[in-house]
Amino acid sequence: MAYGAAPMNPVAAFDDASLRKQENELDQRLTRLKSEGLRLDMSRGKPAPEQLDLGLGLLTVLDAADYRSAAGVDCRNYGLLEGLPEARKLLAGLLDLPPDNVIVSGNSSLELMHDSVARALSHGVPGGDGPWGKGATTFLCPVPGYDRHFTICQHFGIGMIPVPMGARGPDMDAVERLAASDPAVKGIWLVPKYSNPSGITLDDDVVDRLARMPTAAPDFRILWDNAYAVHELGNGSDELKSIFAACQAAGTPDRALLFSSTSKISLAGAGLGVMGGSDRNLTWMVQHMSKRTIGPDKLTQLRHVRFFKDFDGIKAQMRAHAKVLAPKFDAVQRVLESELGGLGVATWTKPRGGYFVSVDTLDGCAKEVIRIAASAGVKLTDAGATFPLGKDPRDRNIRIAPSFPTLPEITKAMEVFSVCVKLASIRCSPAPSS
Amino acid sequence: MAYGAAPMNPVAAFDDASLRKQENELDQRLTRLKSEGLRLDMSRGKPAPEQLDLGLGLLTVLDAADYRSAAGVDCRNYGLLEGLPEARKLLAGLLDLPPDNVIVSGNSSLELMHDSVARALSHGVPGGDGPWGKGATTFLCPVPGYDRHFTICQHFGIGMIPVPMGARGPDMDAVERLAASDPAVKGIWLVPKYSNPSGITLDDDVVDRLARMPTAAPDFRILWDNAYAVHELGNGSDELKSIFAACQAAGTPDRALLFSSTSKISLAGAGLGVMGGSDRNLTWMVQHMSKRTIGPDKLTQLRHVRFFKDFDGIKAQMRAHAKVLAPKFDAVQRVLESELGGLGVATWTKPRGGYFVSVDTLDGCAKEVIRIAASAGVKLTDAGATFPLGKDPRDRNIRIAPSFPTLPEITKAMEVFSVCVKLASIRCSPAPSS
Numbered sequence A, B: 001m002a003y004g005a006a007p008m009n010p011v012a013a014f015d016d017a018s019l020r021k022q023e024n025e026l027d028q029r030l031t032r033l034k035s036e037g038l039r040l041d042m043s044r045g046k047p048a049p050e051q052l053d054l055g056l057g058l059l060t061v062l063d064a065a066d067y068r069s070a071a072g073v074d075c076r077n078y079g080l081l082e083g084l085p086e087a088r089k090l091l092a093g094l095l096d097l098p099p100d101n102v103i104v105s106g107n108s109s110l111e112l113m114h115d116s117v118a119r120a121l122s123h124g125v126p127g128g129d130g131p132w133g134k135g136a137t138t139f140l141c142p143v144p145g146y147d148r149h150f151t152i153c154q155h156f157g158i159g160m161i162p163v164p165m166g167a168r169g170p171d172m173d174a175v176e177r178l179a180a181s182d183p184a185v186k187g188i189w190l191v192p193k194y195s196n197p198s199g200i201t202l203d204d205d206v207v208d209r210l211a212r213m214p215t216a217a218p219d220f221r222i223l224w225d226n227a228y229a230v231h232e233l234g235n236g237s238d239e240l241k242s243i244f245a246a247c248q249a250a251g252t253p254d255r256a257l258l259f260s261s262t263s264k265i266s267l268a269g270a271g272l273g274v275m276g277g278s279d280r281n282l283t284w285m286v287q288h289m290s291k292r293t294i295g296p297d298k299l300t301q302l303r304h305v306r307f308f309k310d311f312d313g314i315k316a317q318m319r320a321h322a323k324v325l326a327p328k329f330d331a332v333q334r335v336l337e338s339e340l341g342g343l344g345v346a347t348w349t350k351p352r353g354g355y356f357v358s359v360d361t362l363d364g365c366a367k368e369v370i371r372i373a374a375s376a377g378v379k380l381t382d383a384g385a386t387f388p389l390g391k392d393p394r395d396r397n398i399r400i401a402p403s404f405p406t407l408p409e410i411t412k413a414m415e416v417f418s419v420c421v422k423l424a425s426i427r428c429s430p431a432p433s434s
Helices: A018-036 A051-052 A085-095 A109-124 A149-157 A173-180 A202-214 A243-250 A279-289 A298-308 A310-340 A366-373 A407-426 B016-034 B049-053 B085-095 B111-123 B147-155 B172-181 B204-212 B243-250 B277-289 B300-310 B311-338 B366-375 B408-430
Strands: A040-042 A102-104 A138-143 A157-166 A185-190 A220-226 A256-261 A273-276 A345-350 A357-361 A378-380 A395-401 B041-043 B102-104 B136-141 B159-166 B185-190 B221-225 B256-261 B275-278 B346-348 B358-361 B376-378 B397-400
Touching: A018 A138, A018 A357, A040 A407, A040 B111, A085 A256, A085 B221, A102 A279, A102 B311, A109 A149, A109 A220, A109 A256, A109 A279, A138 A149, A138 A173, A138 B408, A149 A157, A149 A185, A157 A173, A157 B147, A157 B275, A173 A185, A173 A202, A185 B408, A202 A243, A220 B136, A243 A256, A243 A395, A256 B358, A273 A279, A298 A310, A310 A345, A310 A357, A357 A407, A357 B275, A366 A378, A366 A407, A378 A395, A395 B275, A407 B102, A407 B185, B016 B408, B041 B408, B049 B147, B049 B311, B085 B102, B085 B256, B085 B275, B085 B300, B085 B311, B085 B376, B111 B147, B111 B185, B111 B256, B111 B275, B136 B147, B136 B172, B147 B159, B147 B185, B172 B185, B172 B204, B204 B243, B243 B256, B275 B277, B300 B311, B311 B346, B311 B358, B366 B376, B366 B397, B366 B408, B376 B397, B376 B408
Parallel strands: A040 A378, A138 A157, A138 A185, A185 A220, A220 A256, B041 B376, B136 B159, B136 B185, B185 B221, B221 B256
Antiparallel strands: A102 A273, A256 A273, A345 A357, A357 A395, B102 B275, B256 B275, B346 B358, B358 B397
């Protein structure tokens, strides 16, 4: 079933006795699964130990004679606010930007996004007329989306307008209408490639429309979180058009703030965050950063430079990651297909990259699925997490994160999940209007 | 001459012809020094390469089999927002706090201070009635002080009231009066030990008065930047009373936010920032941090744990640092004493720790000293940098940072500096009222 198409409610096709019988069998199956004492976590997009092993070389790649950059900078000391030049060069490809338009920072791109929003609120951005925080601020939030983006908005009192995410990107008619109509609409969150959680990649046309759409706010910003820029799964790859190039062509060069990280390339806790944008945006970033720090940890940046050497090294690393991840994603598909295929009680995505499978149950079932699964020892991302304020109006979206558990664990967890979906479909789905 | 005592103007004791003769001789000496083509930088408290060599073991202390914490946490992966437990234990001594009241973060304590101020402005702090930013906010700023503290205030539009720093700490009568009189006075910056730049350590009595003074703002905060907690120079050590213990005893447990780092213990660019305080303050910090990051770089934290082992390891490291630094500080004292001793044109500090010597010239001379020194190839911290908004009302304070240059460079730079002080004293000091 195509992503985004709502499953029809097939439960109505059964008579009550038949439903009770099915429920009973599912309940017994769940009881058996519970008796296994499972403790499985499918909730967060966390690399598995085998993936982290791929980056073990980072721990030993420097030695006591190797701490200087190509230009002779002592990476042990203070300085280089924008990051090590060779690290900027190495990672610029994640943002499709020239190295001079990229800043390499610490171990988190989330903090770069958080700080960019905080700075816009306290001081404003280039092209604006002062701090966003002096008036109301609203963001467009394609849903389902990344919970931590929404949490940043919630934390700072930024209003959120959900916009449906389709197979090619957000509903651009809605985005254009909302952005054009209200100067309080200052931004949009996007994970443009292998989106969290739906796995889709924005169409070229969507990128172009984002770049050229009229906005009521002169300082509108696209928060372009390209977290999965090179995160293929081995079954082909999507191409993402450069938002920066599109904005330059459209005469809106300052519209996009771009982010990425090596968290799921090198080491999740000890990688590098990157951000970038137009010259004006970069100057703005640096000016704010200079009040906050003297510079990033350049040794960790040098470790990445030595370990990966160049962007081809990063791509080779991602092929190795895919070998670990692909069987896990395959297992998710296999169990979902064999347990739920053809039943019409759920739809799910088959991504070519990223870290998630997005499942839509029948309306009103997601919370119950997650509750039952938890009772059987399978932890899933909270229902609603993929929506602003944790509120999925149709209570149907569930994000599956298969990267961390082992293959047998995933197979088992997806079996539990599938049983829970079927049970919840019987118990929770609203009776169809007759 | 005791620190803080203003030098009297001795220039008036000479007749005009004698002054012209002296100026001429000094000018000739400066010309000779200029001809040496010097390029010396005494402007920033930056460790020297020999000091960084002391931490070289950090680059190789981990290996491909050593990435787990004592509790088995995979330090390569996400998580542990408050830092690695053993890193918190290792560094708690820098803040004189229990490990549970300490957060270990990335490579900068400046960013922890910046973010704490930003969070107070946007959201408020425990015990307050909302965001500081909804009204006027003012900080007390002991002067001379650390320029980057003042820059944070300036960046966020926080007013700054300079308070004189004496030999035992800030003028507490002024601090108490200002804190008690205006609820907009929300905080005070302090480098409590081996203060930047004056090198003084707060008296126990000052610590107690800070802890117990009535404040008009119920959410007043002491920003306690204990950057030089263990940074002795080998000529004895100062004892700093625990501000947290004093606040607990005074019934103001939430008043102090404490900060430190290993930037000048391990590696300047690749160390660890720490912050801490009461349980309530810690909860507040963590709650805000959780919106911003999933956790710090735990591998670098583990490197520190393996390398230093315990607080005694840190103290041993600091003795090794002192062996590098002490001769440099001695050279500063030696040249100042031989060139300027007894002349009455400058006073300077003789710190037992920290990174700076603070010089007071005759009133109105500091800018000229720095200008002439620059013309001779000696870069000093900008005049006024040690005051809010860069404005030293008496234009007399100059911060000398002798850590980075070599011993011959320091000796030469201090000679240039001394000649410049003498020249400026003749050219710039105001005629005494007759």
